[in-house]
Amino acid sequence: MSRWLVGVGLVLVAVGPLWPWLGKLGLGRLPGDIVIERGDFRFYFPIVTCLGVSLVVSLILWLLNR
Numbered sequence: 001m002s003r004w005l006v007g008v009g010l011v012l013v014a015v016g017p018l019w020p021w022l023g024k025l026g027l028g029r030l031p032g033d034i035v036i037e038r039g040d041f042r043f044y045f046p047i048v049t050c051l052g053v054s055l056v057v058s059l060i061l062w063l064l065n066r
Contacts, residue, residue: 027053 015022022028032048 028046028049030046030048030052034043034045034047036043
């Protein structure tokens with residue numbers, strides 16, 4: 001269990017600096033993401049992005065556990 005937590009932490013540290021580059025690819029602005037803008041208030045919920053990232057991570061973990 002501790003190895004998995006360390007691995008996840010390392011992945012998050014590696015992805016952190018890459019996040020602006022991933023944003024340019026459209027990650028975080030997919031069709032289906034919820035954005036509500038009213039005056040100076042902005043609410044953003046990236047539901048489709050979360051589902052896509054979850055699918056990719058699940059696929060990678062499934063392949064690693066085979």
